[in-house]
Amino acid sequence: AQSVSQHNHHVILSEAASLELGCNYSYGGTVNLFWYVQYPGQHLQLLLKYFSGDPLVKGIKGFEAEFIKSKFSFNLRKPSVQWSDTAEYFCAVRGNTPLVFGKGTRLSVIA
Amino acid sequence: NAGVTQTPKFQVLKTGQSMTLQCAQDMNHNSMYWYRQDPGMGLRLIYYSASEGTTDKGEVPNGYNVSRLNKREFSLRLESAAPSQTSVYFCASSESEYFGPGTRLTVL
Numbered sequence: 744a745q746s747v748s749q750h751n752h753h754v755i756l757s758e759a760a761s762l763e764l765g766c767n768y769s770y771g772g773t774v775n776l777f778w779y780v781q782y783p784g785q786h787l788q789l790l791l792k793y794f795s796g797d798p799l800v801k802g803i804k805g806f807e808a809e810f811i812k813s814k815f816s817f818n819l820r821k822p823s824v825q826w827s828d829t830a831e832y833f834c835a836v837r838g839n840t841p842l843v844f845g846k847g848t849r850l851s852v853i854a
Numbered sequence: 855n856a857g858v859t860q861t862p863k864f865q866v867l868k869t870g871q872s873m874t875l876q877c878a879q880d881m882n883h884n885s886m887y888w889y890r891q892d893p894g895m896g897l898r899l900i901y902y903s904a905s906e907g908t909t910d911k912g913e914v915p916n917g918y919n920v921s922r923l924n925k926r927e928f929s930l931r932l933e934s935a936a937p938s939q940t941s942v943y944f945c946a947s948s949e950s951e952y953f954g955p956g957t958r959l960t961v962l
Contacts (some may be wrong), residue, residue, distance in 0.1 A: 777950075786944060787897070787953045833896060835950070841887065841912065842950040844896040 745770035745838040749845035756824050756852050764819040764848050766808075766834030776817040777835040777842065778808055787833065793817065804828070826852045856880055858954035860945050866960045867935045875930040875957050877945030886928040887950050888912075888920060890941040897944065903928055935961045 750765045768774060775794050779787040791802025798810040808819045817834060829852045834845040858879045867873055879886065884905045889897040889912075899912030903922040917939060919931045932939060940961045945954040 775949075779953075786955045787946075789951050792951070835897075837949065841899055841902050843913075844889075844898070846894060846896040 744840050745774065745836050745843050747834055747836050747843055747845035749832075749834055749848050751848045752846075753849045753851070756850070758826055758852055758854055759823050762819070762821040762824045762828070762850070764832055764834075764850070766817045766819065766845060767815050768817065768834075768836040769815060770836065770838040772838055775837040776808070776810060777837075778802065778806070778817070778819050779833045779835065779844075780804075781831045781833065781847075783830070790819070790832075824850070824852050826854060828852050858945055858947055858952050860943075860954035860957050862957060863955065864958050866962065867932075868962050869936060871935050871961075872931070872933050873935065873959075874932075875943055875945075875959075876927070877929065877954055878927045879945075879947040879952070880926065881947060881952065882925065883948040883952070884925070885947065885949055886922070887946040888918075888928070888930045889944045889946065889950075890914065890939075891944060891956075892941050900930065900943075932959075935959075937961045 746769045748767045777792045778790040791800045793800045793810045801807045831847045833847045835842045861876045887902040888900040898914045901920040903909045906925045921929045943957045
């Protein structure tokens with residue numbers, strides 16, 4: 744079965760700083776990869792997903808992620824964060840079982 | 855088109871009480887899922903239903919039962935609630951790409 748690691752528990756950035764959140768998974772077969780965002784008090788929203796094809800995936804709100812198969816990674820990036828990006832971010836992977844989530848990374852953006 | 859809906863939004867139970875969390879989707883999706891979210895634990899899958907008439911255990915099924923009533927509805931039942939089941943419960947559909955608003959459950 745697959746597993747997911749998000750190495751950053753809490754990230755604090757100033758507005759306009761660049762963001763990169765790490766996500767590594769363990770599974771030897773074909774995977775589908777997802778990033779979700781959860782704003783305070785709200786449910787999860789899908790930011791982007793990778794099934795196949797171009798390993799650089801663009802999502803909503805200016806986010807993108809790159810699938811690097813050799814590193815088993817699917818890192819989330821945004822060139823310039825805003826205060827409104829303050830939220831918790833979850834990486835998830837689907838291999839031979841339903842989606843497995845990482846423990847999440849809390850992002851705090853300060854003015 | 856309401857997406858995925860859940861009821862109730864909040865619930866407080868006493869240990870040993872039972873209750874059913876309701877979930878419905880209007881997007882004609884085959885698959886539906888129940889997760890629980892606990893601080894620092896991410897989301898963990900309780901049960902899922904790949905299609906109408908089928909259900910399967912996820913990572914943390916103990917203490918729960920589910921019913922896929924029809925293609926639209928997937929309910930989660932706690933037969934005898936325990937404090938360890940205090941959590942936020944999310945329903946999702948279509949390979950977990952669409953999430954409901956959640957139910958915050960407290961068991962005293």
